[in-house]
Amino acid sequence: MKEMDNYLNDYLDGKINIKDLNNRCQKTIIVYKKALEKYFECQNIDTISRVRQKMHLKKYEE
Numbered sequence: 001m002k003e004m005d006n007y008l009n010d011y012l013d014g015k016i017n018i019k020d021l022n023n024r025c026q027k028t029i030i031v032y033k034k035a036l037e038k039y040f041e042c043q044n045i046d047t048i049s050r051v052r053q054k055m056h057l058k059k060y061e062e
Contacts, residue, residue: 008032012051 004025010016011029018026036051 004028
């Protein structure tokens with residue numbers, strides 16, 4: 001699972017192209033990304049920094 005987190009971070013940071021990963025990894029990353037988008041109620045999460053920023057803001061809202 002740690003490896004998938006690294007893939008997700010690299011993908012969101014733009015360091016890797018999703019097409020370079022195998023089919024299983026691609027599907028998992030797409031599911032992760034959709035879950036993050038749903039959690040943060042936004043249309044598109046394109047960088048991990050935006051994810052971290054939203055997590056930081058969410059923490060202070062609670």
